[in-house]
Amino acid sequence: MQDRVKAILAGLDLWAEWPSPTQRRIVGAALESFAERGFHGTSLKHIAAGSGLSTAALYVHFASKEELLFALSRRGHALARDLVAQAAEGEPARALSVLVAAFTHWHAEHRTIARVVQYEQSALEHGHALEIAALRRDTERIVRDLLGRGVDAGVFAVSDVPGAAAAVLSLGIDVARWYGPRGRWSPHELAELYADLAARMLGVP
Template sequence: MATRVWNDQTGPARYVAPDPDFWDPKLSDAARRLLGSAVLCFARNGFYGTRTRDISAGAKLSAGSLYTMFDSKEAVFFEITRSGHIDTLACLNADPGDGTPTERLQRLVSIYVEWHARYHTVGRACQHDLAVLTEEHFAEIVELRHQIEAIFRNVVEEGAKDNTFDAADIDGVLRAIHSLSIDVTRWYGLDGTESPQSIAALYSKFALRIATPPPSS
């Protein structure tokens, strides 16, 4: 049988939740346990496929306790996506931002991909299920996404200006790099055993190839 690199495993998914201190420190221990359980449920079965009882059971709490800490199931989901986007933004902003556009893009993609592999369950919620949010919550997430996109756009545009990157397809390059990076959340935990770092190294190399036109053209 050929090596398989697509998500076609049939066993149980090896999804893992972030450490409790990934979540907002203002939340109680129980609330953070709830988020850890919820993010696993959402990654496995999506928003509509998870029951509030599954979430509370996973945190060793009763069914009603969820509603002492969150207004609704949607509020739980929102808190996950909010934390996820804020943490992503913080990781990207921690980059010094020096060096050539090539060096900077490689570092940014590396950070971004490693984040999506390490926090693949959070990433799934952030990238694949935003449509379940209320209009207000969705708008708040979109604002964060624009900030994240602007970081990448800034580097790609600068690289286009000095002709290291493809100036003709900046939007296409940005979208392709984004696609490449976040699709990690779809298969990570299902397929393969690579470390977040090795995936980040490989994919940031690919991102540079996407952005850089071959010399012949």
């Protein structure tokens, strides 16, 4: 299982969308500040200082602060969906463990982008929010479908598939809220633990 988790995580590249070094500095600084203070708590001065540029220079690379958030949120949502889609392939019990482990590991190790993904949706403009919501629905449906397959195959004992799917996702998502790198668990240890807890939750024999 661990090899498959490792392979999925290694295949994800947050930065692929931004080839230029300057753009990466800007995006990185925005990411840190959005994750720490939230979108509305972040000023352009924070991003400018974090990337070593003036506030005016930011506008050469991004049309607005909200466009920067949107680009980050879209990229993060696409990564999370790809992670879940890859993990959900194959035999349900094993897929569930891989999914929870990879999802949890990602939320712990990439806490900054995960926080933007999970907690900054309300700062998006309406049209952008709609596009993001579609990515979220994809992710949720993949998990529900996996649970449904497992129930049909008799390896999960679950009375409410959408409810159990919400619970499985919540385990990983909430890690972005509380996890700190100086804490008790490495991302890997937490992933193993949560995969085990989720399997028990679903009644895997």
